[in-house]
Amino acid sequence: MSSHSSSAKFDLHLPGLLKVLAEHLYSDRRVGLRELLQNAHDSCSRRRIEAADGFSARIQISVDREAGDLIVEDNGCGLTGDEIVSYLATIGRGYTRQLREESALTDPESYRELIGQFGLGFLSAFLIASEVEVHTLSFQRGSEPMLWRSTGDETYELSPGSRNKIGTTIRLKCKPSMRFLLCEDALVDLVQMYCDLLPVPIYVGHRRYPINRQHAPWDEDDFDLAWQDFVESHPRSADALWKFQLDDWQIDLGHDTVQIPLSGVIYVPSRSTVSLNEFGDATVFIRKMFITDSNRSLLPSWARFVRAYIESPMLQPTASREDIHEDENFELVREAIEQQLLHQIATLCREDIRRWNLIVDCHTDLIMGWAATCDEFFDQIADCIQLRTTRGMMTVGQYRAECPGDKIYYETTRSPSFFEQVLLEGQSKPVIDATWFGVLPFLQEYARRDRSVRLVRTDSDLQSLMHDVPTDYFDNLVDAFKQVCPRTKIADFQPNAIPAVFLYSEHAEFIAESEEALAKDQLFPGIADAISSIVDDLTDSGESSEGVLTLNANSPLVNQLAIAANEGTLERACCELVCEMAKLFSGRMMDARKMIQSFDVFSGAVMEIVK
CATH class of the missing domain: 3.30.565.10 (Histidine kinase-like ATPase, C-terminal domain)
Known part of the structure; x- marks a missing residue:
């Protein structure tokens, strides 16, 4: 060679x-x-x-x-x-x-x-x-x-x-x-x-008329009329709650400005469903030629409640012309679209707030879930979002009007017990249902912007609802209940219709599950040692898997039982009945087996009383 x-x-x-x-x-x-x-x-x-x-x-x-x-x-x-x-x-x-x-x-x-x-x-x-x-x-x-x-x-x-x-x-x-x-x-x-x-x-073939419309509706002088004709052949756009035409847009680069050639339509469909029916997709044309109807990058990430037809000669197609390159020009076009969409929403809020409220109502979950990613958009929706609460649908403003103070109470899947809502309602504190998509991020962003607001998960603030009372009058009653439940105390809380509740520490479930796994030797040695150390730290700090039976000093029933205890006539079955009722009401730490046991004790206590 x-x-x-x-x-x-x-x-x-x-x-x-x-x-x-x-x-x-x-x-x-x-x-x-x-x-x-x-x-x-x-x-x-x-x-x-x-x-x-x-x-x-x-x-x-x-x-x-x-x-x-x-x-x-x-x-x-x-x-x-x-x-x-x-x-x-x-x-x-x-x-x-x-x-x-x-x-x-x-x-x-x-x-x-x-x-x-x-x-x-x-x-x-x-x-x-x-x-x-x-x-x-x-x-x-x-x-x-x-x-x-x-x-x-x-x-x-x-x-x-x-x-x-x-x-x-x-x-x-x-x-x-x-x-x-x-x-x-x-x-x-x-x-x-x-x-x-x-x-x-x-x-x-032999058709006498052209089969293509030859004109984009957004380029026509009478846009509304052209749009009506357009949606006849594009039915997914027919039910739009609101729409506007995109125009050329000037972007400030700091050292200079650039004019972005842009046309098309952004519109809001009538309804959306999180995950199942999210939008945020754009049909893209380049020089009037269709490229794709499923681009999900041009519209802002927070705009999952809108769809669009977009045309810009600055966009560059891929070699197959089935999608577009996400290059520097793409970023400029995307920024121009986002700025124009925010501008149009702000204008709509000023000029037609009823229509904007309708849009928010129809797309609440999507709008709320994504709004935290854009400060300017969040400002437009923060006071419009209706949240599910124990008193029906409310905005944050309405919630704060009904619940003065700095706390906003919410529940998540981490706090599923119904009794927490009841206790808070007893003190005129509605609870926001944050189990829905986007609610908690929305509330967190609201609290980040308004430092006077403090978010409180329902199960983390129950102790603050309980007020100590002098124990002398209730000593005999508490002693009687300790024969049934060793961890018993007396407190003053609302509503007084509730005679007793079980209160658990924040990590009660973790402690119980860990202790069971350790007892059954279900963990690898290294992991078992680490879990055991964590459980020890939690119990040393006062936490336990056992709940505390808390009697309500305001309850007429509890006061009647206290009289009986002081007179020496209180029967154990009455204490068992109240204890099991509190367990069932509180709900936490109750699997199917424990619930059956509780009903069994409850029934036995009733039979003992009525025999």
């Missing part, structure tokens, strides 16, 4: 490249038709810009069922022989992209509507067809008609053609798996999905 270096050209294996395109670049082979229609559109646009001959652009799709051919024809600029060799037969070299780059400084607006970019579009025709013919005649003076033919291998045929009108006809011999495209109804559906907004009329 020579020690000198050398250079060589890469070889291209076209059948292998086509396999890569079909199986990896494009997720859906139907996009081959979209790419051909895109090329036809660009051809018409180029002729309109460069020829200025007043022609009327048109794209025609036809089928030849007997031959198994799909035919796409346009009356655009056509191709010369040199252009066929340089662009059509050269993979990765796109004439549309070159035109746009060459005109970037001299006349960018004229070429702005051109769609093509990567020089791969025509190659996708072989996703559909086993053989492709291109009949073309260029608009350039002195051009001759040309015929290009290929079966998708390394070679192609180029010969004089017979076309006598300016434009291009592409004839595709459909593969067996793509013969469904020979059905005109299928073609209509695809054209309306991909090319509905392209400003060139597209005809299918």
Whole structure:
């Protein structure tokens, strides 16, 4: 082998490249038709810009069922022989992209509507067809008609053609798996999905009228009328509670400003469901060509209650044109959308607060769950959100009006006992149900902003509801109850209809479960030692898995029992009855087995009293 270096050209294996395109670049082979229609559109646009001959652009799709051919024809600029060799037969070299780059400084607006970019579009025709013919005649003076033919291998045929009108006809011999495209109804559906907004009329078969609308509703002078027509074919947008048009938007970069070209519509659907029916998705168009209807990155993360149709030439499609690149331009467009959405919401709150309240009511969980991620949006919704409480739906403002002071009580799955709500209600303190998605983050953000608010989980503040009382009068009663429950005390609390409750320490469940696991030797030695040490620390600090039976000094029943205890006539069954009733009411530390035992003792006490 020579020690000198050398250079060589890469070889291209076209059948292998086509396999890569079909199986990896494009997720859906139907996009081959979209790419051909895109090329036809660009051809018409180029002729309109460069020829200025007043022609009327048109794209025609036809089928030849007997031959198994799909035919796409346009009356655009056509191709010369040199252009066929340089662009059509050269993979990765796109004439549309070159035109746009060459005109970037001299006349960018004229070429702005051109769609093509990567020089791969025509190659996708072989996703559909086993053989492709291109009949073309260029608009350039002195051009001759040309015929290009290929079966998708390394070679192609180029010969004089017979076309006598300016434009291009592409004839595709459909593969067996793509013969469904020979059905005109299928073609209509695809054209309306991909090319509905392209400003060139597209005809299918012998239909007398174009099947694409050719205009985006957000570009029309009478937007409301155009939107009504648009939603007839896009029913998911029909029930919008509110909508607004996106406009070009100026972003302050600090050292400079930049104008973001932007159009489209953001709208609020009628209802949403957390996880099951969250929105926040956008249908994206680039130069009027459909790209995707499921982009979830352009809209702000907190805007899961809205949907959008978005168009911006700053967005760059991926090579397959099935999604968009998340590059620097993408970030600028996303920021422009977020700023404009916040601006429009603020305007709506000032001018139509009833509509905004309706939106919040219909999407409470989603709005509340995501609002904490955006300060400005949180300001708009903080006083509108209705929270589920033990007294019905309330805003935080209404809650604080009914419950003066600095505390806001809430319950979570960590504090499931109903008796805590009852105790708090007995002191005119409603409880917010924070088991729903987003409630606790919302409350935490509210408290972070308002330092006068203190969030209190219901099971962590029960001791503050209990007030010590002189024990002399109740000593005999407490002693009698200690025969049934050694951990018994007397306190003053509301409501007085409740004779007794069981109070547990914060980590009672953990201590009980750990002690059971340690007793049954269910833990690995190292873990067992660590758990045992934690349990010891908790018990040393006064916590226990056992509850404290707390008698209510305000209760008429407890006072009647105290009289009996002082007179020496109090029966043990009465103490058992009250104790088991308190266990069942409190609910904590009660599995099915313990509940059966409690009911058994409860029933026995009643039978003892009435016998």
